[in-house]
Amino acid sequence: MALTVVYAADTGHVVGALALTGARTGVGTGAPPEVADLVGSALPLRVSLDDGRIATLPLSARELAVASVDDEPGALADPLSFGVEVTTDGKPKPALVRLASWPDNPDNIALAADGLTLTVQVAVARPTPVVALVSDEQNTHVLAGEIPAQQTQVKLPVTLVAGSVHGVLVLAAGWAGQLRTEKVT
Structure with missing residues (x-):
């Protein structure tokens, strides 16, 4: 098949x-x-938020x-x-x-009031494309960037409210996709 x-x-x-x-x-x-x-x-991907709500992250x-x-x-x-x-x-x-698994570390995807920071376990050999979707009430923020060669991290700018909870989809080339709930620190 x-x-x-x-x-x-x-x-x-x-x-x-x-x-x-x-x-x-x-x-x-x-x-x-x-x-x-x-x-x-x-294509709508869905994740449960902490209060029973569902965040829908639509991939165009x-x-x-x-x-x-x-x-x-x-x-x-x-x-x-x-x-x-x-x-x-x-x-x-x-x-x-x-695809490579993310390290067992909740801080590898960190959502803050001024952006989403992604950290991979080992430095990437070449620039690595990243696409992230972050739910926010009625809107979905679509973030794109890349982890630079020989680096382990990228910060994608987005403005969010401290303490709020969001559905997050992270797609970093070569690493397993992450669909989860994150609280803004």
Whole structure:
């Protein structure tokens, strides 16, 4: 069985995986369905906040891509732990890659009133793209940047209220995606 995955085009993170059965778009050509056919205008990722509310972090379909890949059962249960690599001509490789785990440290993602700081365990060899979404009542802040080569950290600016609680999605290329609740310090 093969999988169809939806992934973040900028970082390669798998954000959704499904095993399609029956008639498919592109049958006979091996072409996966279009992103909009699978997610509409956005793919909503949800996380529970501390008071029973749910934060919805919508990934725009414009920022996503679809690939048909080899069977990887783990991608169905924990898609953010896998990534899609593309060839030099921009085509997705058929095998998913398992992404590096974040260190077991709650401070590796720190949300403050003036920004989101991400810290990885070892210095990155080359500039590493980062995309983060932070819920904020009716809006979602979309933050983008990169961890510079030979560094372990990046701070993405955002203005938040001290003590507030937010849903956060962090996608740093090469590292497993993080979807969690964070309190502003």
